[in-house]
Amino acid sequence: MKRTNFIIVAFLIILTACSKKADITPDFEEQNLAPLSVEFDNIVGGRTLTFNNTAVPYTNAKGESFTISLVQYFISNIEVTTTSGQKYTVKQDSSYFLIKGSDKATRFAKVKVPEGDYSQVSFIVGVDSLRSTMPIDKRTGVLDPAANGDHDSGGMYWGWNSGYIFFRFEGNSNVVSNDQLGDPTGKKQFKYHIGFFGGYEVKTINNIRKVTIDLTTAGIAKVRKDRQSNIHLFVDLMKVFNGKNTISIQQNPNVMFGDFSSSVADNFTGLFTHDHTEN
């Protein structure tokens, strides 16, 4: 009897120990860093992203059929907030990511944050104005103006108007006209190159958009040293057209350095939804 009691007690102790180990939230310490990734999974409405799928193109809210040939965008300045409200900003130098639709390896923004339970993540679509005006030495990795190809092959830097293209989205649609306003080469291409960080000295268009995502519904991120927590986001490219602003490809086949670029940028925040978290 005594022996049985002992076993039960011991078992209970082990059980509590186990559950304690799994449930306890580590103290928030800025030095106690552990890995966290944010996954940017590009989708198009209810379908996965397939490039140049001319056989079964996508259709936007305006009823325009289109295919996608290129999508890439900067994600930067990642911040996380714990369930108890502590905020952590990822170190600037490790907080710039170029997500390329054509390269699956680039879909993760991998950062280090303190161990903890996080119920909110926020980031910038684009490159903040401070970094956009920094000396050339600070522009390394994905921010190197020589990286990512030239302007015709996926480059993300404007040499003539010093600054980064935050969001580059290209494809084809039969609604694009063959004249100067559309695509004079006759290839029916649409091109959305959204940049503009707000200007050096005088205030110009600012298309930097901050996205804040609540994780409580689809799963908080439990960041621990011994595992890889991954916040899996869907990035619905259909929302570039069907967002806060409904955008017609026919009316706006080329959106680059014009005032209208802000209407596209205003749709950015709607692109991102939290699907689940892998802890």
Add this chain to the structure above:
Amino acid sequence: MKYFKYIFLLLVFVYACKKSEDVQQQAETFLGFQSPKNFPAPVYNLANNPITKEGFELGRKLFYDVRLSRNNTISCGSCHIQSSAFTQHGHDVSHGIEDRLGTRNSPPIMNLAWSKAFMWGGGIFDLDLQPINPITAHEEMDESLANVLTKLQSSSTYKNQFKAAFGTDEINTARLMKALSQFMLMCISSNSKYDKVMRKEANASFTSTELAGYEIFKEKCGSCHKEPLFTDGEFRNNGLAPSAINDKGLYGATLISSDKYKFKVPSLRNLKYTAPFMHDGRFLTLDAVFQHYSAEVQPTENLDPLLNRNGVRGISITADEKNKLTAFLNTLNDEDFINNKTLAEQ
């Protein structure tokens, strides 16, 4: 025999002296960046890119290297020719790769350390980012930065020069840009007659006509073409009729409607070598420029208020004043600058 020993020793000393003199001379030939006494403090952050002999020489080699263009045909020096004060003489708009024409007049590479904005229509605010534009522009060098780096990396001469300038033989964007900046920053024009008069060098003085011209200049031109750089570095609409392509200047970079038709105020130094004038090279002579300011200023959007005072457009300039002004402007030509061998292709 005893004497021979002394003579030998003496020869050794003489030789030693000569050698150390040579070394000294070599060290003295490169003086680094020196701000002229009559200039304000530079705008460029020299602390972030200290100019060394090795860096300057590397920048000079790059400036004159055709590898910066797609098909290795043109260099920076093709459109920025030293004898024309680093402009492209005889071209209204720049003439780039495969005979493609740009839309604007090639500006001088001159006193850029004091420039806070680049290009006629702005858009670039850091000299270290400026060369990316001409290298990648379709109608200029039409090359990608990545290709330029690849081409340079395959050259052992360049590897050695980058190592000498920056410590290791790594060739990257920042080093390429900084080396080019080092060369361009050294393109200082500060030895015109005007400068010598201002610095009171060797009894330099204006003639009475030049002096009269200087007084007229200060009254009628000096607020935009501010001394001693002869530009205030601002963007202004000087009332040119919009060009056939309707170039809206600074507006193209900022999309702010009050920036329409504003262009960077050019320096008036070295006018003797830098014709034609204006952002699109529309005026071939200084007389045509005077004619514009005295009689042809157009009431376009955002016309500079200084050119529209008391309901009168333009600047009144009599024939006599024009002659005096011309005499003064001629004192801004700097022969040392266009003949400075250290700035030439080696």
